[in-house]
Amino acid sequence: MIAMTDSIYWVGVNDRETHLFESMLPIPQGVSYNAYMIVDEKVALIDTVKADYNDTYLDKIKSVIGNRDVDYLVINHIEPDHSGCIKSVVEAYPDVKIVGNKKTANFLEGFYGVTENVLIVKESETLNLGKHELTFFMTPMLHWPETMMTYEGSNKTLFSGDAFGGFGALNGGVFDNEVNFSFYEDEMRRYYANIVGRYSDMVQRALNKLSNIEVQTICSTHGIVWRDNPKQVIDLYDKWSKQEGEDGVVIAYGSMYGNTKAIAEQLARAFAELGIKDIKVYDAARTHMSYILSDIWRYNTVLLGSSTYNSKMFPPMESLLSKMENSKLKNKNIGVFGTYSWSGESVDLLQKLTEQCKIQLFEPTIKNIFAPGSETVDNCKALAKNLVAAMK
Numbered sequence: 470m471i472a473m474t475d476s477i478y479w480v481g482v483n484d485r486e487t488h489l490f491e492s493m494l495p496i497p498q499g500v501s502y503n504a505y506m507i508v509d510e511k512v513a514l515i516d517t518v519k520a521d522y523n524d525t526y527l528d529k530i531k532s533v534i535g536n537r538d539v540d541y542l543v544i545n546h547i548e549p550d551h552s553g554c555i556k557s558v559v560e561a562y563p564d565v566k567i568v569g570n571k572k573t574a575n576f577l578e579g580f581y582g583v584t585e586n587v588l589i590v591k592e593s594e595t596l597n598l599g600k601h602e603l604t605f606f607m608t609p610m611l612h613w614p615e616t617m618m619t620y621e622g623s624n625k626t627l628f629s630g631d632a633f634g635g636f637g638a639l640n641g642g643v644f645d646n647e648v649n650f651s652f653y654e655d656e657m658r659r660y661y662a663n664i665v666g667r668y669s670d671m672v673q674r675a676l677n678k679l680s681n682i683e684v685q686t687i688c689s690t691h692g693i694v695w696r697d698n699p700k701q702v703i704d705l706y707d708k709w710s711k712q713e714g715e716d717g718v719v720i721a722y723g724s725m726y727g728n729t730k731a732i733a734e735q736l737a738r739a740f741a742e743l744g745i746k747d748i749k750v751y752d753a754a755r756t757h758m759s760y761i762l763s764d765i766w767r768y769n770t771v772l773l774g775s776s777t778y779n780s781k782m783f784p785p786m787e788s789l790l791s792k793m794e795n796s797k798l799k800n801k802n803i804g805v806f807g808t809y810s811w812s813g814e815s816v817d818l819l820q821k822l823t824e825q826c827k828i829q830l831f832e833p834t835i836k837n838i839f840a841p842g843s844e845t846v847d848n849c850k851a852l853a854k855n856l857v858a859a860m861k
């Protein structure tokens with residue numbers, strides 16, 4: 470338990486055990502499931518943690534309130550990594566009222582069979598705890614239908630659910646002024662690109678809503694608590710949700726025997742010769758696509774390459790492109806390249822995807838039969854030149 474004020478507590482946990490978040494995204498640095506508690510005339514919990522950490526969570530609550538009862542459990546987001554302890558909270562505190570919106574109630578019944586003692590709240594409705602008053606803001610599809618945020622007025626604290634969160638367990642430092650943010654920034658962007666990015670329009674809607682309230686502290690369900698400079702994370706979310714990429718290049722390729730890789734290397738060199746310093750080259754079969762997507766989110770220029778594999782793209786590139794399409798990527802300048810030996814579908818498929826994604830494809834497209842020759846070097850230089858000219 471960590472006291473955030475004399476009456477608001479962090480009762481979250483660090484997960485250093487799970488390898489793959491949502492069974493897909495590597496979290497070598499762990500992740501935190503943040504939950505909070507407000508102790509006033511009434512006691513309110515805000516979100517719970519993943520079921521695996523049930524005992525630790527309940528112990529933390531008890532360490533603050535002893536034998537007092539919990540009056541409310543606010544569910545900002547019912548994804549199981551935050552709602553996994555609902556049933557044990559109900560068992561431990563049978564009179565607890567579960568606070569959520571109409572959609573939360575539906576999920577609550579479906580996941581946990583809980584139908585009693587549910588308090589349904591609507592947009593801007595308030596709940597008085599004594600000195601603290603909670604106001605609820607609906608933020609649907611950020612990133613589930615039932616997501617909402619809870620604002621505590623006396624401390625100007627926003628409990629934001631998954632919004633403003635990120636990977637990376639809390640290594641002692643919990644608040645933004647206690648940590649070196651560069652590590653958390655990378656892990657926040659990877660979380661954003663892979664989990665929230667698809668719902669960027671909803672993020673913009675939520676940011677507009679929040680612009681009407683004064684926020685001094687942001688408490689997300691993952692990662693650090695922002696109380697020194699909450700504007701920093703709001704600005705980052707604004708930038709990421711507008712998909713405003715920085716000048717820089719991501720080159721991702723799939724290559725079995727090095728021919729496509731050779732083009733990737735030539736392209737990287739061509740960008741470097743044009744003065745670009747931020748160039749990230751990824752073998753899509755080697756680096757998990759969540760890291761590649763995170764950099765694609767960061768930069769404005771993307772080069773995608775694939776050899777032809779059984780009339781298709783090389784499978785790891787196919788996965789990356791499917792994820793890119795699902796993320797509703799926009800505002801990127803793209804070049805494509807690849808090699809083949811007889812039918813050569815991969816580059817055409819790469820091109821087709823850029824049409825589906827509505828991202829701008831730059832010429833020349835580089836499609837090589839067998840090993841790349843000297844004309845490939847010229848094509849790489851021409852493509853790099855066109856893409857650099859389009860940077861800010």
Ligand SMILES: Cc1cc2nc3c(=O)[nH]c(=O)nc-3n(C[C@H](O)[C@H](O)[C@H](O)COP(=O)(O)O)c2cc1C
Pocket residue numbers: 723724725726727728729730775776777778779780781808809810811812813814838839840
């Ligand atoms: C398993 C396998 C399947 C392939 N399937 C095709 C194909 O369907 N059409 C084609 O034109 N070339 C195909 N090729 C040839 C490669 O696309 C070609 O040799 C390419 O240059 C390899 O590039 P890389 O060295 O970057 O892997 C295949 C090669 C392998 C090893």
